[in-house]
Amino acid sequence: MFRRRSNSSHDDESIELQHERKVTELKASLGPLSGRNLQYCSDACLKRYLEARNWNVDKSKKMLEESLRWRSSYKPEEIRWPEIAIEGETGKVFRANFHDRHGRTVLILRPGLQNTTSLDNQIKHLVYLIENAILNLPEGQEQMAWLIDFTGWSMSTNVPIKSARDTVNILQNHYPERLAVAFLYNPPRIFEAFWKVVKYFLDSKTFQKVKFVYPKNKDSVELMRSYFDVDNLPTEFGGKATLQYDHEEFSRQMALDDVKTSKLWGLDKNLSNGFAGAEVAPEPGCVASSVS
Numbered sequence: 001m002f003r004r005r006s007n008s009s010h011d012d013e014s015i016e017l018q019h020e021r022k023v024t025e026l027k028a029s030l031g032p033l034s035g036r037n038l039q040y041c042s043d044a045c046l047k048r049y050l051e052a053r054n055w056n057v058d059k060s061k062k063m064l065e066e067s068l069r070w071r072s073s074y075k076p077e078e079i080r081w082p083e084i085a086i087e088g089e090t091g092k093v094f095r096a097n098f099h100d101r102h103g104r105t106v107l108i109l110r111p112g113l114q115n116t117t118s119l120d121n122q123i124k125h126l127v128y129l130i131e132n133a134i135l136n137l138p139e140g141q142e143q144m145a146w147l148i149d150f151t152g153w154s155m156s157t158n159v160p161i162k163s164a165r166d167t168v169n170i171l172q173n174h175y176p177e178r179l180a181v182a183f184l185y186n187p188p189r190i191f192e193a194f195w196k197v198v199k200y201f202l203d204s205k206t207f208q209k210v211k212f213v214y215p216k217n218k219d220s221v222e223l224m225r226s227y228f229d230v231d232n233l234p235t236e237f238g239g240k241a242t243l244q245y246d247h248e249e250f251s252r253q254m255a256l257d258d259v260k261t262s263k264l265w266g267l268d269k270n271l272s273n274g275f276a277g278a279e280v281a282p283e284p285g286c287v288a289s290s291v292s
Helices: 008-030 035-040 043-052 057-074 081-088 119-135 161-174 191-201 204-209 218-227 247-264
Strands: 093-099 105-109 144-149 179-185 210-213
Touching: 008 043, 008 057, 035 057, 043 057, 057 161, 081 093, 081 119, 081 247, 093 119, 105 119, 119 144, 119 161, 119 247, 161 191, 161 204, 179 204, 179 218, 204 210, 210 218
Parallel strands: 105 144, 144 179, 179 210
Antiparallel strands: 093 105
């Protein structure tokens, strides 16, 4: 008789090799890259886009090319804090001074503290902070966590549906696999109507990452504690720490990070002309070798 040997480690290795081949295939399909496109399309980046499209190279390529076009137009790496500092005055969105148990950067969102009316600037502010969260990810960590506090939230401070849809589209389409989990902490009952609309904008992967947490629900409390040390977690999210947002101090941090961003993208070397010198990803159907 022959005893069947466990193939789990072999299977894991086989899947890893398959994924590596997919990365190589996607990289080849994009053609020669240059400038910021080349810098953006690291192997880790390609893996995120492949993961987001279930390792389908054609779909991943289309998604990535759309992101490259968006980045060449929107230029998120060129946004600087002074441009959107007014959006941060109330601390409605900011990077926390603690990480989750996996070492992920944490963004805290408090929609009840909305202080402006420009939807474009609000989204620009969020994009800036997503880029900043990525900038501050520990080595080897690709994802961030969101904590959303609904204190003070009401229909009057409600995010317009268009803004919510645009935000979801940017997060899903241009920052795939960057979000590990989003905790919606103690949302009011009136939020349910808003959520019924917003959830239709979410793809299945993103939808599964959204967790509703209620302080009187034992499972909710245990879920939060599985992600966060309660000593670091603010009381607003069921922890023991004090949540403080100092706009002047945060602005100083962002000024330092803006310098890091400029160095990272080569903008400290007078390369401030967008994607100058690098072609934009083609529209679907164009020859792949024209991508750069």
